[in-house]
Amino acid sequence: GIQVEQSPPDLILQEGANSTLRCNFSDSVNNLQWFHQNPWGQLINLFYIPSGTKQNGRLSATTVATERYSLLYISSSQTTDSGVYFCAVERPGNNRLAFGKGNQVVVIP
């Protein structure tokens, strides 16, 4: 199956700092989503971004489908940004999301 690798696995940030999370995938995809998993386990949709660039407040994401990677940018981080960020992809005709192992982010005041 498709491989999804996220880096860095763990990240500690000072409040107010910026960061970039990376997702590499091994095959062509028609769906790529970024999620934030809160401490209670709920997966919160951040972006649906199989290609291109999107921004939502302090978060933005870019997917370069031809080079098989996606980036999630967090600017001016806040303690509420702490948690695990997951990248998930879907191959054409596959009808399932394949997840990476996540990026554990801790923002300290």
Place this chain on the structure above:
Amino acid sequence: DTGVSQDPRHKITKRGQNVTFRCDPISEHNRLYWYRQTLGQGPEFLTYFQNEAQLEKSRLLSDRFSAERPKGSFSTLEIQRTEQGDSAMYLCASSLGHLQETQYFGPGTRLLVL
């Protein structure tokens, strides 16, 4: 739009018992998915429904697992003769289909098998 809901949120059971979980998708979403997440890992696909038809099952879904979506609305996931290795978070997601592929996840059911 009230989001995807799951019930129960937590379940503790003894090894060998049967458990059943329920998922209510976002209304009018044709597709419904079940995933399982163990500690420190990303969710893994279990099965997928298009309306009431179960179209795909993962090899993770042993014969002790069965899922249904009888009227194309809510779905149930049953685990028979639970084992300690079944302890995990069980996540349900739904999507509209028809080229609108964004999957929206419920809060999950956390299962602990003693």
